[in-house]
Amino acid sequence: MCLTVSGGHTQIVLVRNFFDFEIIGQTIDDAAGEAFDKSAKIMGLPYPGGPLIDQYAKLGDATKFKFAKPKAGGYNYSFSGLKTSILYFLQKQVADHPNFIQENLNDLCASIQSTIIEILLQPIPEIAAKHNVKSIALAGGVSANSELRKKTEDIAQKLQLQCFIPAFEYCTDNAAMIAQVGWFKYLSGDFSTQKVQSSARLNW
Numbered sequence: 032m033c034l035t036v037s038g039g040h041t042q043i044v045l046v047r048n049f050f051d052f053e054i055i056g057q058t059i060d061d062a063a064g065e066a067f068d069k070s071a072k073i074m075g076l077p078y079p080g081g082p083l084i085d086q087y088a089k090l091g092d093a094t095k096f097k098f099a100k101p102k103a104g105g106y107n108y109s110f111s112g113l114k115t116s117i118l119y120f121l122q123k124q125v126a127d128h129p130n131f132i133q134e135n136l137n138d139l140c141a142s143i144q145s146t147i148i149e150i151l152l153q154p155i156p157e158i159a160a161k162h163n164v165k166s167i168a169l170a171g172g173v174s175a176n177s178e179l180r181k182k183t184e185d186i187a188q189k190l191q192l193q194c195f196i197p198a199f200e201y202c203t204d205n206a207a208m209i210a211q212v213g214w215f216k217y218l219s220g221d222f223s224t225q226k227v228q229s230s231a232r233l234n235w
Contacts, residue, residue: 037171056106091141
């Protein structure tokens with residue numbers, strides 16, 4: 032099972048082999064990475080805000096503030112409601128206390144981060160049991176988030192799953208992942224001719 036989390040994608044993918052995938056859950060609106068960045072923007076942090084939330088969260092109390100955890104049905108995700116919950120909460124607090132964000136930044140970041148990660152990992156135990164999953168992997172830019180990495184390792188240990196998390200340099204777009212696909216294509220004997228043309232927008 033692979034949890035693919037980035038600014039544009041939030042998916043749970045069953046991986047049977049290197050070229051046999053099944054998406055069994057995904058966001059129905061915003062991606063988790065976007066939720067990080069938009070939350071950071073609401074708090075006045077520069078783009079990209081996800082890494083800054085991770086940084087400030089290390090100094091905060093993740094239980095200090097509670098935010099909405101929308102349900103999307105099945106193993107799907109929804110993050111637009113969470114963003115709205117954060118926005119309305121902060122608007123109300125700032126109206127009463129103009130320095131609220133600055134005075135509570137660490138706790139806000141920790142609470143927001145904790146909520147997003149809890150949403151992401153909530154369906155994992157059920158999926159692992161239902162589909163007899165033996166291992167879990169993280170992919171995408173948000174896989175660089177330190178708390179998501181730790182919580183994924185914790186849940187893998189609890190469920191006795193192998194856990195695969197990429198090194199930080201492989202958590203963003205990189206040539207290594209393209210080369211890896213080429214290597215597996217080579218091993219499987221899947222070759223094409225020099226007449227094949229590349230496409231940046233492939234329609235399945």
